[in-house]
Amino acid sequence: MTDKIKIPSCTWQRPIGLGWDRPYTVRYKSNLDDGPWHGMPLGGFGAGCIGRSSRGDFNLWHLDGGEHVFQTIPGCQFSVFEQAGNQTQAYALCTAAPEDGTLSSWQWYPTEGRGAEEQVSSRAGEQVTSGTYHALYPRSWFAYSGVYQAELTCQQFSPIWAKNYQETSYPVAIFLWTVHNPTDAPITLSIMLTWQNIVGWFTNAIASPQVRVRDDGSPVYEYQPRLGDSTGNYNQWIQDQFRVGCLLDRVRLDDDTVQEGEGQMCIATLSNPSLEVFYHTGWNPVGDGADIWKTFAADGSLPDRNNETPAAAGEQIGAAIAVRFTVRPGKTKQIPFILAWDFPITEFASGIKYYRRYTDFFGRNGKNVWSIVRTALKHYETWYERICAWQEPILTREDLPDWFKMALFNELYHLTSGGSLWTAADEIAPVGQFATLECLDYRWYESLDVRLYGGFGLAMLWPRLERAVLAAFARAIPTSDDTPRTIGYNQAQAVRKVANATPHDLGAPNEHPWEKTNYTSYQDCNLWKDLPCDFVLQVYRYFLLSGSTDTAFLRECWKSIVETLTYLKTFDLDGDGIPENSGAPDQTFDDWRLQGISAYCGGLWLAALEAAIAIGNILLENPPDFELSDVIDQSSSQNLQSEIQNWQTWLEQSRQVYQEKLWNGQYYRLDSESGSDVVMADQLCGQFYARWLGLPDIVPVDCTNTALKNIYDACFIQFNNYISIQNPIGAANGVKPDGSPENPNATHPLEVWTGINFGLAAFMLQMGMKPEAFQLAEAVVQQIYNNGLQFRTPEAITAAGTFRASSYLRGMTIWAIYQPRREAQNPL
Numbered sequence: 001m002t003d004k005i006k007i008p009s010c011t012w013q014r015p016i017g018l019g020w021d022r023p024y025t026v027r028y029k030s031n032l033d034d035g036p037w038h039g040m041p042l043g044g045f046g047a048g049c050i051g052r053s054s055r056g057d058f059n060l061w062h063l064d065g066g067e068h069v070f071q072t073i074p075g076c077q078f079s080v081f082e083q084a085g086n087q088t089q090a091y092a093l094c095t096a097a098p099e100d101g102t103l104s105s106w107q108w109y110p111t112e113g114r115g116a117e118e119q120v121s122s123r124a125g126e127q128v129t130s131g132t133y134h135a136l137y138p139r140s141w142f143a144y145s146g147v148y149q150a151e152l153t154c155q156q157f158s159p160i161w162a163k164n165y166q167e168t169s170y171p172v173a174i175f176l177w178t179v180h181n182p183t184d185a186p187i188t189l190s191i192m193l194t195w196q197n198i199v200g201w202f203t204n205a206i207a208s209p210q211v212r213v214r215d216d217g218s219p220v221y222e223y224q225p226r227l228g229d230s231t232g233n234y235n236q237w238i239q240d241q242f243r244v245g246c247l248l249d250r251v252r253l254d255d256d257t258v259q260e261g262e263g264q265m266c267i268a269t270l271s272n273p274s275l276e277v278f279y280h281t282g283w284n285p286v287g288d289g290a291d292i293w294k295t296f297a298a299d300g301s302l303p304d305r306n307n308e309t310p311a312a313a314g315e316q317i318g319a320a321i322a323v324r325f326t327v328r329p330g331k332t333k334q335i336p337f338i339l340a341w342d343f344p345i346t347e348f349a350s351g352i353k354y355y356r357r358y359t360d361f362f363g364r365n366g367k368n369v370w371s372i373v374r375t376a377l378k379h380y381e382t383w384y385e386r387i388c389a390w391q392e393p394i395l396t397r398e399d400l401p402d403w404f405k406m407a408l409f410n411e412l413y414h415l416t417s418g419g420s421l422w423t424a425a426d427e428i429a430p431v432g433q434f435a436t437l438e439c440l441d442y443r444w445y446e447s448l449d450v451r452l453y454g455g456f457g458l459a460m461l462w463p464r465l466e467r468a469v470l471a472a473f474a475r476a477i478p479t480s481d482d483t484p485r486t487i488g489y490n491q492a493q494a495v496r497k498v499a500n501a502t503p504h505d506l507g508a509p510n511e512h513p514w515e516k517t518n519y520t521s522y523q524d525c526n527l528w529k530d531l532p533c534d535f536v537l538q539v540y541r542y543f544l545l546s547g548s549t550d551t552a553f554l555r556e557c558w559k560s561i562v563e564t565l566t567y568l569k570t571f572d573l574d575g576d577g578i579p580e581n582s583g584a585p586d587q588t589f590d591d592w593r594l595q596g597i598s599a600y601c602g603g604l605w606l607a608a609l610e611a612a613i614a615i616g617n618i619l620l621e622n623p624p625d626f627e628l629s630d631v632i633d634q635s636s637s638q639n640l641q642s643e644i645q646n647w648q649t650w651l652e653q654s655r656q657v658y659q660e661k662l663w664n665g666q667y668y669r670l671d672s673e674s675g676s677d678v679v680m681a682d683q684l685c686g687q688f689y690a691r692w693l694g695l696p697d698i699v700p701v702d703c704t705n706t707a708l709k710n711i712y713d714a715c716f717i718q719f720n721n722y723i724s725i726q727n728p729i730g731a732a733n734g735v736k737p738d739g740s741p742e743n744p745n746a747t748h749p750l751e752v753w754t755g756i757n758f759g760l761a762a763f764m765l766q767m768g769m770k771p772e773a774f775q776l777a778e779a780v781v782q783q784i785y786n787n788g789l790q791f792r793t794p795e796a797i798t799a800a801g802t803f804r805a806s807s808y809l810r811g812m813t814i815w816a817i818y819q820p821r822r823e824a825q826n827p828l
Helices: 290-299 369-395 402-417 448-454 456-461 463-476 531-545 551-569 599-621 626-631 634-638 640-662 685-692 701-722 754-766 770-786 809-818
Strands: 012-015 049-052 058-062 077-084 087-092 131-136 139-144 151-157 172-180 187-196 211-213 219-221 233-240 243-250 264-270 276-283 318-327 332-342 345-347 353-355 481-486 493-497 802-804
Touching: 049 402, 077 290, 087 290, 131 402, 151 369, 172 187, 172 318, 172 369, 187 264, 187 290, 187 332, 233 276, 233 369, 243 276, 243 318, 243 369, 264 318, 264 369, 276 290, 290 318, 318 332, 332 369, 369 402, 402 456, 402 770, 402 809, 448 456, 448 531, 448 754, 448 809, 456 463, 456 531, 456 809, 463 531, 463 551, 531 551, 531 599, 531 685, 551 599, 551 640, 599 640, 599 685, 685 754, 701 754, 701 770, 754 770, 754 809, 770 809
Parallel strands: none
Antiparallel strands: 012 131, 049 058, 077 087, 077 187, 131 139, 139 151, 151 172, 172 332, 187 318, 211 219, 233 243, 243 264, 264 332, 276 318, 345 353, 481 493
16 A cells, blocks of 8 residues: 555545535434434444544444444544644544533544635635545545644545455454655654443343334334443453554353344554554543543653453443654655454344354454454555455546546445345355345335345445345245234235235344345335336346356246246236236335326336246256256246246237337326326336346337436426426426426425436436436435435435435445446356
């Protein structure tokens, strides 16, 4: 790694500590709104993650699988002391002092640089910021300026890169400090990392949380972390050759059995003869902070106290490391700090426990954080090189604008902080089972209708994890669950899961993900007309993106494909070949009633039939090995040709009916029975998918082009004119041809869905409408990243400056834009 840090030009950037005048707020009070202070998350997939905002505070704590805690813990902080000549200064590197008055002896980093008058004498009245925060997932940077004499950059990253199934799971963050002395005299600095012992905090204090139905009809349960419960926590100083650190632990009732929330954390660095390392393992992080600040602010030192006494009831303890060094004029020095944690267990319903993926490499007793630290200190430079090698081909493409490169990588944040789970490997899942939440408001995993869009990122970059997700759906399709439930939308009664219906989701954190599906009860998802199609299309998408070689997986999914398409065909009540929508919201737009044949669901049906036929033909050309024959459903194998022929018949019948009943010469009607003249933005999702997967067109190309132009005009141009907004916010889901609403009180039709817009942009790019595609995508990206929605991309934004459903899975649809047409992929 070079001494000089080169920050890419396409990062998301914001002055350190600069707030937002009018950040977007939630549309409904029941929705989660943490406010805009979100930064790039740190930590591997499914390992738990920690977030640090652009003002410098650590405030996001996803250390309990699937659960969300957003709260600044002031004692977790970097601080820097500097002595230049006879002048000294020290600041904790957060621009906001604790609101409760703790750590009152500390000095907090200013938002405006010192010596501003001299620096901007030619720009009177312009504020000089004290630095800039940059983010390009999985890397972020704090570039400090105008305060210290030295030039300071803190680069943060975790070892995440494409097609890596080991390091990407690690619970570790690297903070690489680069210090350059631009002056003609030596500068002495000390960098301190403090950390409150929070071991044991992140597990639900409510043993059996009660599920209730929220005012928007969604099921929720109470989560009460054990914040502040530090009884029995203790810290110890470790010296291991050139590695030094503070290990944060907790006394366990059973030393041989680890429970959820139990384990270790560690802060660490390297020592060598050119550095002085100081430590304190027992300071008070909820006092005034003078027990460490007094010496640190004076000369950059700490008192070197190693107190391993466990915390008494009500007591809090913190650990601190400081590294002091001198940088000669014109020279540069780099100092790595490591933050690691080892919480190996995720528990869902009582007794339902899984080990996390990283335990396959570090053990499962919750006592391996030092091994993680040693690995990080040995390999962080190689990790960084691999991240750069993965990103570089995209970052150097001159045909892609910087805003797109920025959003392309940053939208992957959801794989870390979207409540992600990644279990240890077993016979069912050779690389473990994987899942992310639909969002933080709708806390259930891998909603299939949403990942039809948002799954592009995972399928392209980590296809083996995509395989694991789809395998769980394939296993779930034949199952049934007769548990009765009240449907939130209309208060009707319905069973939880009908056999052969494709489930909507893979369950929730308070039950048993992967095994107990269909957690959402807002709608009866057994009646949805898009889910079976979504499953078939995603199976074929995975096959192509994984190199078109995994025929074993196609065969594994075959029975479920046959059963769920057959189930869906039962909703073709008039026998015309296409299942009808029931007049209830029975698809991904679950507040939007469709009646009869719909453009959205009908098109997905046509594309899914084509994908199923393609899968069947691949299996015909690749018969199973004899060794596999005992796990193959023999009846499906023997009837393979007849199934393909059956689908061909449905397809030919359906394609003609779809065109005759829905095409009006300008666009495809919303549906065949409502009489609506709404232009639906996503009316041709099935055609988009057919082209993306290299399948035959489901509608004539000239109709596709005409419809897309009318969608762009009505849903984007005319809609933004209608709402009289200066900067376009994106395409509305459905409006009249003049951009006006059919029903001004409607919800989904008048919202701009971020992922749907990215999918529409990918479709336009696919059809040669590149300027329009990038204009649309940029409008949405700017809405997200200019209005305090970064690293919590919502499902929907509105013209009123509100949003709904933060940290939404569908945002990763932007990866469909990067690769609008199928290209050859490297095999797994």
